[in-house]
Amino acid sequence: MVFKKSQRNRKTERFLRNPMSYISSYSGVLKKLKNYKTIILGGAECSGTTYTTHILAEDLGYKPIDEDYYGDYLDKFLEFTNWEKVVVQNTRFSHIIDELEPNEDSIFVWLHRPDEDVIKSEDRWGWHPKGFKKQQMNYTKKFGEGATHFERNSYMKKFFWHNYQKIRIKLDFVQINYYILEGRDEYLFPNKLMNF
Numbered sequence: 001m002v003f004k005k006s007q008r009n010r011k012t013e014r015f016l017r018n019p020m021s022y023i024s025s026y027s028g029v030l031k032k033l034k035n036y037k038t039i040i041l042g043g044a045e046c047s048g049t050t051y052t053t054h055i056l057a058e059d060l061g062y063k064p065i066d067e068d069y070y071g072d073y074l075d076k077f078l079e080f081t082n083w084e085k086v087v088v089q090n091t092r093f094s095h096i097i098d099e100l101e102p103n104e105d106s107i108f109v110w111l112h113r114p115d116e117d118v119i120k121s122e123d124r125w126g127w128h129p130k131g132f133k134k135q136q137m138n139y140t141k142k143f144g145e146g147a148t149h150f151e152r153n154s155y156m157k158k159f160f161w162h163n164y165q166k167i168r169i170k171l172d173f174v175q176i177n178y179y180i181l182e183g184r185d186e187y188l189f190p191n192k193l194m195n196f
Contacts (some may be wrong), residue, residue, distance in 0.1 A: 007010050022175045023176055024180070025175055026180050026181060026183030026184050029056075029174070030056075030060065032107075032174055033174075036106060036107040036172070037084040037106070038082070038083060038088065038105055038106040038107070039056065039086070039087045040081060040088045040097070040100075040106065040109065040171070041053050041087055041109045041111060042089075042090045042094045042111065043092055043094070043157070044094075044118050044157045044158070045118075045153055046121035046125060046153075047091075047112075047118045047154065049089050049090075049120075050066060051181075052111055052178065053065070053088075053089040055184065056109075058105065059184070062087050063085060063086045063087070064078045065083070065086050065088040066089050066110065068090065074093060074096075076093070077093050081100065083156060084105070094136075094157060095138045095139050096142070097165060098164070098165040098166075098168040100169075101141075101170060105170075106171055106172070107174065108171045108172070108173040108174075109173070109174055109175075110161055110173060110174070110176070112158070112176065112177050112178065113154075113179075115158075118152075118154040119152060132152065135156070135157070136148065139156055139157075139160060143160055145184060147160070
């Protein structure tokens with residue numbers, strides 16, 4: 001992808017210099033996020049976003065907003081993104097994260113987890129293939145037929161996040177690896193994560 005200089009902003013310039021920048025410590029994540037009133041946490045379904053939403057909210061003293069609060073209602077999700085002192089889980093509407101208007105009080109957190117772990121979780125929960133078909137339909141509407149070439153949700157979402165969305169996102173954003181949570185005292189190790 002080639003961008004004209006006029007299309008670039010500071011975040012795009014930062015991304016082009018260091019495309020794989022992840023915050024490397026849990027304390028570093030908390031230090032960064034405490035500067036924002038609204039945190040939107042996204043990634044692939046079954047990647048640990050529910051657990052991470054609750055952990056971040058607890059450690060920041062914020063309210064966790066699960067996707068169950070807004071279901072399939074985009075207007076409700078958007079309403080929650082205007083609340084203060086919340087961590088809003090967002091895998092359901094991840095295809096539109098780059099369309100949200102800039103807001104100096106909001107930040108998007110991309111949660112990365114290895115594909116093999118996500119796939120195991122999808123299969124354990126029975127999320128794939130039904131849940132994937134719905135997400136693939138959303139991504140196909142936005143990104144075109146290229147979204148139909150993926151066999152698994154995490155492959156698709158990571159591809160569009162890294163190659164399209166994070167270059168265009170208007171919100172501040174950070175990327176974290178799920179296993180950064182190991183730096184927290186009460187971390188749930190993967191073999192204990194049967195409910196997330």
